[in-house]
Amino acid sequence: xxxxxxxxxxxxxxxxxxxxxxxxxxxxxxxxxxxxxxxxxxxxxxxxxxxxxxxxxxxxxxxxxxxxxxxxxxxxxxxxxxxxxxxxxxxxxxxxxxxxxxxxxxxxxxxxxxxxxxxxxxxxxxxxxxxxxxxxxxxxxxxxxxxxxxxxxx
Numbered sequence: 001x002x003x004x005x006x007x008x009x010x011x012x013x014x015x016x017x018x019x020x021x022x023x024x025x026x027x028x029x030x031x032x033x034x035x036x037x038x039x040x041x042x043x044x045x046x047x048x049x050x051x052x053x054x055x056x057x058x059x060x061x062x063x064x065x066x067x068x069x070x071x072x073x074x075x076x077x078x079x080x081x082x083x084x085x086x087x088x089x090x091x092x093x094x095x096x097x098x099x100x101x102x103x104x105x106x107x108x109x110x111x112x113x114x115x116x117x118x119x120x121x122x123x124x125x126x127x128x129x130x131x132x133x134x135x136x137x138x139x140x141x142x143x144x145x146x147x148x149x150x151x152x153x154x
Contacts, residue, residue, distance in 0.1 A: 037119045040112045045079050050113040053105040061100055088112055
């Protein structure tokens, strides 16, 4: 028998609500643990930008980064300025649009991202030991499916 979710859409009994509530709580807990070990005074948001740039291997405008992270342009501009002040990114004029800007990751940015991943290794090992890797192997496909849906339906 399928549950009628229409009657529970606004209540904690709804499994979709519960799922996203759990994700929100985990996000807060992870952010705190991450920021304790991130090098170079990085915040989770700053690490996210560096990680994004290294993973994709391309330069992007602040507007493209804001869109990718689903934050406002002023918020992303602030994050980029902080990364620039630390020497982790460089902002240059867009050669195709004189008014636009392009964000480039610097060698120092690539290095601090690698250092950050190394600093996270003990945290990941601790969690993996406590919960077992199989929990994550099972969860990742489900989370990827939800993420894909949400990304395609922004």
